[in-house]
Amino acid sequence: MSVVNVAVIGVGLVGKEFLNQLATVASSQTNRSIRLVYVSNSKNSVYNANDGIPLDRWEQTLAQEQARKVSPSDLPSRLKADLNVSTSARPVTIVVDNTSSEQIASLYPSFIQNGVDVITPNKKAYSSNLSLYNDIVTASSTPGGGRYLNESTVGAGLPIISTLKDLVATGDEVVKIEGVLSGTLSYIFNEYSTPSGQGPSFSSIVSQAREKGYTEPHPGDDLNGADVARKLTILSRLIPSLRNHLPEGYQSVSITSLVPASLASVSSGDEFVKALPSFDAEFEQLREDAKREGKVLRYVGVIDVKEGVVKAALDKYPANHAFATSLQGSDNIIAFHTKRYGSRPLIVQGAGAGASVTAMGVMSDLLKLL
Numbered sequence: 001m002s003v004v005n006v007a008v009i010g011v012g013l014v015g016k017e018f019l020n021q022l023a024t025v026a027s028s029q030t031n032r033s034i035r036l037v038y039v040s041n042s043k044n045s046v047y048n049a050n051d052g053i054p055l056d057r058w059e060q061t062l063a064q065e066q067a068r069k070v071s072p073s074d075l076p077s078r079l080k081a082d083l084n085v086s087t088s089a090r091p092v093t094i095v096v097d098n099t100s101s102e103q104i105a106s107l108y109p110s111f112i113q114n115g116v117d118v119i120t121p122n123k124k125a126y127s128s129n130l131s132l133y134n135d136i137v138t139a140s141s142t143p144g145g146g147r148y149l150n151e152s153t154v155g156a157g158l159p160i161i162s163t164l165k166d167l168v169a170t171g172d173e174v175v176k177i178e179g180v181l182s183g184t185l186s187y188i189f190n191e192y193s194t195p196s197g198q199g200p201s202f203s204s205i206v207s208q209a210r211e212k213g214y215t216e217p218h219p220g221d222d223l224n225g226a227d228v229a230r231k232l233t234i235l236s237r238l239i240p241s242l243r244n245h246l247p248e249g250y251q252s253v254s255i256t257s258l259v260p261a262s263l264a265s266v267s268s269g270d271e272f273v274k275a276l277p278s279f280d281a282e283f284e285q286l287r288e289d290a291k292r293e294g295k296v297l298r299y300v301g302v303i304d305v306k307e308g309v310v311k312a313a314l315d316k317y318p319a320n321h322a323f324a325t326s327l328q329g330s331d332n333i334i335a336f337h338t339k340r341y342g343s344r345p346l347i348v349q350g351a352g353a354g355a356s357v358t359a360m361g362v363m364s365d366l367l368k369l370l
């Protein structure tokens, strides 16, 4: 029976749900044994390369004081040494990063160089500066290197990255990609800006989006457009002519921020949400302006390949536009305009945030590796 070792960094909303799904998948395997060898949050970690960590007791094991601690930065070498990942008959060893940490993302090259596969919904690695992206691509294309999959970084579990990779790999030419790429901003504007122009306050809807688990750990990272810009960067880098187009990653994208200037430096998500009601009147004005034109507000991302324009912006759309009529909840909608898909784009739509659909995208990457 072949062995698959899985190390999980980050056990918040997505990480916990991923471990639930891993337990279900592990129990249905007949010709391979899935072993959980590492679990960590930001304060604690448990490592057991010999016997594995029971999938139905990982939480208690992590909470134990005598848990065997290994920091994520020591993990690449420990996994290589203890699990013999570099031999040709190696068991598959996969690290799943369910954090939103830059520091963890910076470790991917060393995991991959050590033959460990990396799967993640964390957008930081492929949306930051080009050097980290290039290091990951180089490491994973080197013989013996691990593989890297990140489907849930765009559209959560929706098949966005795999669709774009398939279009490019089969020789189609991408002309433009546009859509609603943020589950949080989709939910907020679907609820806030309807044709009637009436409804609850902006800040109350932001709090609801947070309670539903759609937002980033800090909701300001959704409202400032950075999350959409990161997704646009990840997609742009899969389009050959745009691969080097955004040297500073999401910071090279043209972004409209919805964060009030005086809240831009509030580092606590709780404090940010508490202070937001003072700015409801400003958002009310935007809602009224749109209503007066018979339009609704939607936050949209665009990659125009020919023009070389990549932008994340709040725009007004007619009340009968697909962005106004067909979206509900945290839905994302992404239209791929390509040479083959001509005048009618290939469209992918569905829930684009939330723990269960995000963990599904992570789990499906794991199954693809197997």
Ligand SMILES: NC(=O)C1=CN([C@@H]2O[C@H](COP(=O)(O)OP(=O)(O)OC[C@H]3O[C@@H](n4cnc5c(N)ncnc54)[C@H](OP(=O)(O)O)[C@@H]3O)[C@@H](O)[C@H]2O)C=CC1
Binding pocket: 009, 010, 011, 012, 013, 014, 015, 040, 041, 042, 043, 072, 098, 099, 100, 101, 103, 104, 121, 122, 123, 152, 153, 156, 183, 213, 214, 215, 216, 217, 352, 353, 354, 355, 358
């Ligand atoms: N929620 C969603 O709908 C979607 C989320 N994503 C991405 O999934 C990732 C996880 O999101 P979510 O689960 O909502 O976030 P949470 O804040 O709920 O969970 C983050 C987890 O990461 C842990 N963590 C943070 N830093 C470190 C570190 N340095 N070392 C070890 N563990 C660390 C946290 O530990 P502690 O508990 O101690 O703070 C926590 O367990 C993010 O990258 C997000 O962008 C992608 C698509 C959709």
Ligand SMILES: N[C@@H](CC=O)C(=O)O
Binding pocket: 153, 154, 155, 156, 181, 182, 183, 184, 185, 214, 215, 216, 222, 227, 352, 353, 354
């Ligand atoms: N905060 C993000 C989560 C998924 O990427 C979003 O709202 O889309």
Ligand code: NA
Binding pocket: 151, 152, 153, 154, 155, 156, 157, 158, 159, 160, 161, 361
């Ligand atoms: Na996806």
